[in-house]
Amino acid sequence: MNPGIETTQLKDIVAHAKEYGFVFQSSEIYDGLAAVYDYGPNGVELKNNLKRLWWEAMTQLHGNVVGLDAAIFMEPRTWVASGHVAGFNDPMIDNLDSKKRYRADVLLEEKAAEYENAGDPARGAALTAEMGRLLTENDLAGVKELIIRENIKCAVSGTCKWTDVRQFNLMFSTQGSAVDSDAPPVYLRPETAQGIFVNFLNVQKSARMKIPFGIAQIGKAFRNEIVARQFIFRMREFEQMEMQFFVRPGTEGEWYDTWKAARRRFHEAIGLPASKLRFHDHDKLAHYAKAAVDIEFEFPFGFKEIEGIHSRSDFDLTQHQELSRKKQQYFDNDVDPATGKPYGNYVPYVVETSVGADRLFLATLCEAFQEETITEGEGEAQQTKTRTFLKLHPAVAPIKAAIFPLVRKDGMPEKAQEIFDALRFDFRVVTEERDAIGKRYTRQDLIGTPFCIVVDGQTLEDDTVTVRHRDSREQTRMPISELRTYIGEAVSFRRVFEKL
Ligand code: ATP
Numbered sequence: 270m271n272p273g274i275e276t277t278q279l280k281d282i283v284a285h286a287k288e289y290g291f292v293f294q295s296s297e298i299y300d301g302l303a304a305v306y307d308y309g310p311n312g313v314e315l316k317n318n319l320k321r322l323w324w325e326a327m328t329q330l331h332g333n334v335v336g337l338d339a340a341i342f343m344e345p346r347t348w349v350a351s352g353h354v355a356g357f358n359d360p361m362i363d364n365l366d367s368k369k370r371y372r373a374d375v376l377l378e379e380k381a382a383e384y385e386n387a388g389d390p391a392r393g394a395a396l397t398a399e400m401g402r403l404l405t406e407n408d409l410a411g412v413k414e415l416i417i418r419e420n421i422k423c424a425v426s427g428t429c430k431w432t433d434v435r436q437f438n439l440m441f442s443t444q445g446s447a448v449d450s451d452a453p454p455v456y457l458r459p460e461t462a463q464g465i466f467v468n469f470l471n472v473q474k475s476a477r478m479k480i481p482f483g484i485a486q487i488g489k490a491f492r493n494e495i496v497a498r499q500f501i502f503r504m505r506e507f508e509q510m511e512m513q514f515f516v517r518p519g520t521e522g523e524w525y526d527t528w529k530a531a532r533r534r535f536h537e538a539i540g541l542p543a544s545k546l547r548f549h550d551h552d553k554l555a556h557y558a559k560a561a562v563d564i565e566f567e568f569p570f571g572f573k574e575i576e577g578i579h580s581r582s583d584f585d586l587t588q589h590q591e592l593s594r595k596k597q598q599y600f601d602n603d604v605d606p607a608t609g610k611p612y613g614n615y616v617p618y619v620v621e622t623s624v625g626a627d628r629l630f631l632a633t634l635c636e637a638f639q640e641e642t643i644t645e646g647e648g649e650a651q652q653t654k655t656r657t658f659l660k661l662h663p664a665v666a667p668i669k670a671a672i673f674p675l676v677r678k679d680g681m682p683e684k685a686q687e688i689f690d691a692l693r694f695d696f697r698v699v700t701e702e703r704d705a706i707g708k709r710y711t712r713q714d715l716i717g718t719p720f721c722i723v724v725d726g727q728t729l730e731d732d733t734v735t736v737r738h739r740d741s742r743e744q745t746r747m748p749i750s751e752l753r754t755y756i757g758e759a760v761s762f763r764r765v766f767e768k769l
Contacts, residue, residue: 278569282638283500285657289716291315291634292501304497304505306627311716314667314697316508316630319539320487322664322765323510323624326535327485330766334483334512335476339464341489342455348440350588351463353456358436360404360412361495364423365430372495373412373434374400376421382571405554409434439492441505457491462621464488465513466585469597469617473515480599480617481524483514487626499570501627508626515617517601518583524620525560525580531769532576532622533564536629538768540662541566541636549574564624566632575632576624583616590616637661637717643742659717660740663760669696670720670756671713677702685724688734688749696756714739720756 286292290309294301308316327334348354360373377400384393396419403411412434422429440459446452458464465472465484472484487510497503516524529548537543545567554561559582563574586597601612637659644653663669672688674681685700692698701709706723713721721737728734728749735744736755747755758764 311667318665350592363432366426461488481516485512511623514620521618538765575628579621581619658714661717663719668718672722675725
């Protein structure tokens with residue numbers, strides 16, 4: 270792969286995202302805050318649509334999955350129990366010449382990917398396996414040795430002069446109390462999962478859930494990432510969509526496979542092609558995990574994780590039970606065929622699905638970004654140009670249809686307004702009168718609007734309009750009375766859900 274091409278592509282997407290109101294650098298007028306981003310008018314619509322799709326795919330399509338919205342701040346002992354205070358670290362290493370800081374594991378993973386791309390996957394796999402072993406044993410000196418042995422150089426200085434590898438805790442903390450200066454700091458949650466675990470019994474009892482059941486949550490999470498780059502791929506403040514599925518011990522393997530397949534189908538259903546998705550088993554398991562797999566998407570900068578599926582055993586609930594001294598058990602009165610008696614009390618096992626809303630957004634945007642060469646006009650006036658458009662799934666497009674009067678007279682603007690008024694109760698639609706019709710199409714293409722509706726002379730006679738399709742640029746004529754059903758069918762979430 271040519272690294273020049275990769276970065277140009279991401280650069281184009283970043284520029285596009287800014288220019289057309291999808292993503293802005295946070296506090297840009299002060300030159301920005303590293304790895305923090307804001308979503309603009311089109312970005313927030315796209316992101317909300319993705320979140321709503323996920324939410325409904327979880328809580329509406331599954332009778333045994335319910336929602337939760339827990340607070341960002343939690344009692345600090347939560348993070349002791351979860352293992353984050355002691356173990357939520359990344360191994361970091363600095364280059365002495367450039368003073369640039371890297372994640373030691375990322376340097377090694379990139380080296381392994383290099384072997385793989387050069388046609389030596391066995392060597393790549395051996396390297397990741399060795400790294401996994403060293404990290405599991407917390408052998409940081411060994412990790413450094415491996416980096417040196419692999420002759421990994423700093424991308425800036427080009428040298429191998431590395432510091433020792435150290436662990437760096439990724440949690441942000443803030444003042445816990447306004448009145449008690451000795452109060453322990455509170456953390457900004459580094460994952461939404463713990464809000465679900467500590468509410469396990471509240472939810473189970475209040476919603477009268479029977480195992481197996483799931484709790485879904487969407488919310489902000491914060492991590493002081495060592496190397497924050499690749500746009501919104503790695504942020505310090507981001508959003509997670511997590512679902513913890515509580516199961517009877519011994520059945521977790523089946524549920525792990527079920528959710529693994531279900532989550533992959535979701536990504537394909539919203540328009541990420543199967544060829545750009547793959548599973549990647551973890552080489553180094555997190556402190557809580559029995560089995561873990563990433564769903565990776567092929568970004569312009571390579572295959573990277575968008576979602577993690579983890580079999581977490583009873584680790585979290587047991588930890589909370591011990592530290593809080595509150596039982597986290599479920600009474601299962603289903604009969605165990607082996608004993609003929611109810612399964613009785615146990616701490617459930619958990620299978621987790623955890624996807625980043627921002628990474629899903631970036632994957633969707635990267636996939637949608639299209640540049641095609643088209644020929645316009647006839648004879649001497651014929652010209653070839655590049656058309657840029659966002660081929661978003663209509664269900665997630667920020668605006669579903671744009672309504673244009675062909676000209677600003679003869680009652681056409683009024684007719685367009687009438688159509689707008691009728692459609693806005695169902696869809697996010699806009700009207701536009703300025704500029705030539707071609708320019709108006711272009712503006713909608715750039716933000717991924719699937720339909721442009723044009724009111725012309727004929728409309729005033731027979732109440733029909735032309736509907737121009739974003740991807741094919743084809744136009745069809747249809748009665749105004751059919752627009753609502755036509756657009757509704759195309760943008761409906763049902764189109765996604767039917768594929769799940
Ligand atoms: P990575 O290895 O890339 O740091 P992770 O394995 O630590 O990710 P998880 O803890 O499994 O990530 O979090 C679940 C999901 O949350 C990830 O798949 C990703 O989509 C999202 N996520 C995690 N960290 C970030 C971040 N810094 N910025 C944006 N999204 C993130």
